[in-house]
Amino acid sequence: MVRFRGLTAAILGVVLFTCSYSSPTQAKDSSKESTGSLMRGTASYYANKFDGRRTASGETFRSDKLTCASRTLPFGTMIKITNPRNGRSIIVRVNDRGPYTPRYFLDLSPAAAKAIGMRSSAAIEARVLR
Numbered sequence: 001m002v003r004f005r006g007l008t009a010a011i012l013g014v015v016l017f018t019c020s021y022s023s024p025t026q027a028k029d030s031s032k033e034s035t036g037s038l039m040r041g042t043a044s045y046y047a048n049k050f051d052g053r054r055t056a057s058g059e060t061f062r063s064d065k066l067t068c069a070s071r072t073l074p075f076g077t078m079i080k081i082t083n084p085r086n087g088r089s090i091i092v093r094v095n096d097r098g099p100y101t102p103r104y105f106l107d108l109s110p111a112a113a114k115a116i117g118m119r120s121s122a123a124i125e126a127r128v129l130r
Helices: 002-020 110-115
Strands: 025-027 038-045 067-069 078-082 089-096 106-108 122-128
Touching (some): 038 110, 078 106, 089 110
Parallel strands (some): 067 089
Antiparallel strands (some): 038 122, 078 089, 078 122
C-alpha cells in the first residue's frame, strides 16, 4: 500500500508540473510583411562561456553571430525578433536547442541580444520568416 501511494504521488506530481508549464502565446498575424506566425514570450541569452562549444545542430556556437536556440523550431529557421520596448528588430537563425528554463522560449546569442537592446531577459516578439 505504501508503494502504491508513493507511485500515485509521483504521477500526480508529474501531471501537476506538466499542467503548470506555460508556453509562449501564439497569435495570428495580420501584417503584410509577415509570412509566419507571431509568438510573444520572454527570451534570455547565452553566456559568453559557451562560445566555441558545439551546438545541438552540430555547428560551433559563436557569440558574435545572430543565432538562437529554440525547443521546437527546426534548425535553420529564420526568425525576426523585435524588442517591443524600443522597436529594434533583427533576424536570427535557429542553430541550437533550449532554453531549458520553462519561463523562456528562446535563447539569443549575445550579439543578437545586444542588437535589440536586451540587457537581461526581456519580453520579445518573434515572427517565423521561413
